[in-house]
Amino acid sequence: MLLIWRNFGEYSHCEVICLKLLRSLPWRHIFDTFCALALVLLLAYAALPFYRSGPLPAEMPALPVELPTQTALMAGYIVVLDAGHGGADGGAVGTKTKVVEKGLNMTVTRLVQEELQAWGVRVLLTRTGDDALADTKKKDMQARKEIMNTAGVDIVVSIHMNKFTDASVKGPMTFYMKGSEAGKQLSEYVIASICERLEYPPRHGNPGDYFVVRETPAPSVLVECGFLSNAEEELLLQDSAYQQKLANGIVAGVIAYLQTLPCPASQLPPSPPPA
Numbered sequence: 001m002l003l004i005w006r007n008f009g010e011y012s013h014c015e016v017i018c019l020k021l022l023r024s025l026p027w028r029h030i031f032d033t034f035c036a037l038a039l040v041l042l043l044a045y046a047a048l049p050f051y052r053s054g055p056l057p058a059e060m061p062a063l064p065v066e067l068p069t070q071t072a073l074m075a076g077y078i079v080v081l082d083a084g085h086g087g088a089d090g091g092a093v094g095t096k097t098k099v100v101e102k103g104l105n106m107t108v109t110r111l112v113q114e115e116l117q118a119w120g121v122r123v124l125l126t127r128t129g130d131d132a133l134a135d136t137k138k139k140d141m142q143a144r145k146e147i148m149n150t151a152g153v154d155i156v157v158s159i160h161m162n163k164f165t166d167a168s169v170k171g172p173m174t175f176y177m178k179g180s181e182a183g184k185q186l187s188e189y190v191i192a193s194i195c196e197r198l199e200y201p202p203r204h205g206n207p208g209d210y211f212v213v214r215e216t217p218a219p220s221v222l223v224e225c226g227f228l229s230n231a232e233e234e235l236l237l238q239d240s241a242y243q244q245k246l247a248n249g250i251v252a253g254v255i256a257y258l259q260t261l262p263c264p265a266s267q268l269p270p271s272p273p274p275a
């Protein structure tokens with residue numbers, strides 16, 4: 001190594017001193033070995049990027065801009081969520097804690113709304129706060145009906161808490177308009193998934209004839225989340241983790257039902273004008 005250096009001719013003053021010090025054989029061997037090692041390390045470092053990246057293909061395939069997701073598949077569906085009661089009409093009252101139904105209905109409705117929107121579903125609410133939609137019960141129900149009958153609505157979900165004279169009666173229930181096959185199917189999906197989330201024995205939907213399931217052309221389900229007349233359930237219905245499970249169950253049933261539909265009603269081509 002030193003011989004190579006010497007061929008470059010003149011040395012600086014410092015280099016001459018260094019070379020004099022290195023004249024003894026052991027020091028020269030050590031210095032030569034050090035230089036050789038430094039050269040190897042320098043070459044290895046320079047080649048590192050090639051080992052890391054590997055050979056590049058001639059043409060990289062273009063990545064898709066957006067991968068299709070389940071969320072995208074649910075976009076376009078419209079669901080009306082109806083939080084039962086409101087304003088002066090508080091609905092059922094808890095036997096022990098005196099909790100009022102209308103507030104619990106709204107809490108569960110908001111949780112369902114949040115989750116459905118995360119799926120890409122468009123949500124319409126009948127009431128958005130504590131108040132009713134009108135001064136009288138009749139006008140309130142008429143205002144709800146108008147929202148439920150909005151063009152393009154795929155399904156309607158009305159959320160309530162139950163009450164009964166027998167305090168031992170408990171558990172979630174769903175109702176559909178008697179005679180409506182689509183309503184029955186929706187009702188079955190929703191009660192099945194609620195029972196699953198709450199680890200409750202499976203139940204069937206029930207036929208009924210209530211305003212919210214009758215006065216809408218879209219398949220509609222009335223969800224009775226549980227009984228405020230049952231001491232155990234009265235407390236559970238006020239528990240945030242239990243409310244979240246309820247909402248998860250409702251959403252899972254709604255999504256399962258929507259997935260059976262061929263295409264969002266709002267995305268169907270407009271019907272031709274009458275001849």
Ligand SMILES: [Zn+2]
Nearest residue numbers: 084091160161
């Ligand atoms: Zn109610």
